[in-house]
Amino acid sequence: MMAEGMATAGDEAVDEALLLDIDGYEGPIDLLLSLARDQKVDLTRISILQLAEQYLAFVAEARRLRLELAADYLVMAAWLAYLKSRLLLPDPQPDEPSAEMLAAALTLQLQRLEAMQAAAARLLAQPRLGRDRFARGAPEDLPIFAKSRHDLGLYDLLKAYGDIGSRQARVTPFTIPVTELYSIEEAVARLEAMLGKLPDWSHLDALLPAGWRGRGVKARSLLASSFVAALELAKAGQLELRQEGAYAPIFLRARRGEG
Amino acid sequence: MSDLFDSDFQLVRLLEAILFASADPVPEGVLQSRVGAVPVRPLLAQLENLYRHRGVNLVASGGRWAFRTAADLGDKLRVEIEVTAKLSRAAVETLSIIAYHQPVTRAEIEAIRGVATSKGTLDILMEAGWVQPGRRRETPGRPLTWITTPHFLDHFGLGSLRDLPGVDDLRAAGLLDRAAPMPSLPGLGTGEG
């Protein structure tokens, strides 16, 4: 159901410029904010449902075009699909936050980022030293502060310490070059990172990196490794798997109820 | 009488020379120590007034005083000086979050931006002399906080943090509150990572 929602929404016209600029976004919240601006209403009156659909369409289109999407974007897609279903259906569990509360929290998140982006623009427009205002070009060496003999700042100190650490790191053991295949370790790490943030049952396909549908050995290794990783994590008790029948889609979610 | 006037005048001249000679803003306390028992603030006010409409102005920023060329002449002066390097978007957003939310932890910065802070972002801001580590937050994990420096105020022509553009409106709108909206939202950064 979630996967279908993502697929059908793909028909909506997604601005090509938006897609081409995928690297230009500072994460999913930033992308959502850009989409929200298209609604041309105040953020407090934004339609979260419409926004969720736009985002899901964006992700579907990016996957169709085989654009590489970072895991964060896929987690957000799974979460928005979940939010969308919660907004459309009556709230089943009274002990969970209501769909409206989740939507309101997302709105506040968007407002905060928008406020900071606007503040950043205003900050940069301030009359800046070295661009609009200038300091004395020929300072005379007067010992005005007369305190310290050395001009050493905190940054220099921390950088020196960092350099020692980096120098030592460089003589650490030889590492085996990474193969072109997608390893199970990578898949486990990737799934683990996404796991805690998944809202509910999520389609395994939807969580895979773009390009796994290809024919190449690399693409197949992606699917195989991710599937094995899902099994490993299920065995370790970190997630639950569900499949309705043979060859049916595989769903997974973080294991509930710790302990 | 004329003697008093003279001595005031001499002190103003002295302050003028000290401030002219220094490229960096001079703390008011240091200036006070140079004029002895006479309160330094009225002398500085005199000097500030004298230069108010000139090509060079006396400005206070974070309790420090400095002469700076008038902002309206920026266009005509810029020819000679190379333009400062362009900051990445991540760096600018991170800087404004630190400025408006300080003291703020890295996890809180990430919660607002919705992405992990890439290596090199805080590094660049620190190298520019705009941010520095503040006190650790007394919460589990004792995370480090980040704050802006006096040089940040000087660079952006701000007298104090209260002069940050729009800061009062943002505070009134609750957009500078520390609490994250809801822990279950994705992409909000992890507690401490």
Added chain:
Amino acid sequence: MSDLFDSDFQLVRLLEAILFASADPVPEGVLQSRVGAVPVRPLLAQLENLYRHRGVNLVASGGRWAFRTAADLGDKLRVEIEVTAKLSRAAVETLSIIAYHQPVTRAEIEAIRGVATSKGTLDILMEAGWVQPGRRRETPGRPLTWITTPHFLDHFGLGSLRDLPGVDDLRAAGLLDRAAPMPSLPGLGTGEG
């Protein structure tokens, strides 16, 4: 008439700002080119006159113009001459190790840096007032340990030693592992550039 005055006034302001911000005395020809068709000499004379009795004077030398602090204030400006010397890399690294690992012996510092520490290095740091000897370590040979001073905290604007950024903070800020190899496979994208 008043228009002329206004524009003259603006040109004097511009000259004032240029002369203030310039690192070297500015040739009169360059100043002329910045004010267009208006003869620059009378404008400079105005400016010279304006500053004649102030703490800063406009002086011409060899056809170049510059602001200089008034000669009669020289005595009052000089407090005590201190030469600011650049610290050696060894000294800065040693200081950072003492800050992070204190109390720490010289042998331990050398083990961390991977090279021998010359006696002079610790002397320089001690002279700067940043480090001091701590207790002797109760191990064979009872080696002396080194610790930082309260002045160290003052100088670097730290509230306490606990406010020093931890290794994780440094790594996150991009100050550690600068040369770390990047994973070469796609699909591991971290969302940052």
